[in-house]
């Protein structure tokens with residue numbers, strides 16, 4: 389089975405080209421592929437499948453009238469399914485062009501959270517129209533050594549974005565956050581951020597289904613939305629362990645701009 393490996397600000401993915409939807413991807417297989425010692429290694433999997441090959445197995449939200457040709461079937465490294473992955477869409481879009489599966493620098497990618505428009509910028513960065521960001525009030529969580537409070541936000545997938553005092557490097561993210569199960573029945577990704585200059589955030593993230601990662605695109609959008617004054621257009625640079633992305637917020641939602649890289653291609657006997 390052929391695969392590629394890519395990352396967006398070091399949020400890394402195993403990419404599996406499966407145009408006709410023939411692959412039976414079990415939780416165990418996903419875990420093995422993402423294992424950094426016994427497998428290829430990654431924070432998640434991006435299965436590249438033709439939308440028409442998925443038929444009615446798609447979540448209703450992904451069954452848009454105008455279906456994009458390609459669907460990003462995203463899985464976390466623990467084998468769970470997530471609605472959206474912001475860095476994943478950029479890497480997926482880059483892969484489609486790299487593999488000659490799309491032409492042009494504007495197209496759409498299907499996700500469980502619906503179709504996402506992408507633009508390939510002149511410098512190779514990719515901008516994703518992330519759509520609506522839903523502010524859902526506030527909630528709290530317990531990290532290994534501290535209680536945090538923040539904004540409950542949906543970017544297609546669930547987030548708790550918490551502003552912290554002091555450097556984010558000091559926050560202990562070694563254990564899964566304890567969340568309010570009523571607020572987050574499906575779990576959540578937890579971001580800690582601090583504004584280090586006007587319009588500039590530093591952020592770390594503990595991802596649902598993957599643990600601490602070096603970047604999370606939907607988390608970057610959630611942190612920017614939490615930091616932004618409500619109802620105003622704003623632009624945010626968000627620094628994460630693996631690099632930096634830019635978020636543009638306006639009344640229609642959020643756009644996320646950042647890099648995407650393919651680092652390897654090969655064959656695996658794990659499938």
Ligand SMILES: N[C@@H](CCC[C@H](N)C(=O)O)C(=O)O
Nearest residue numbers: 470473474475545604605606
């Ligand atoms: N890394 C992703 C988010 C992946 C899904 C997330 N772990 C979840 O379960 O919701 C991103 O770049 O957005």
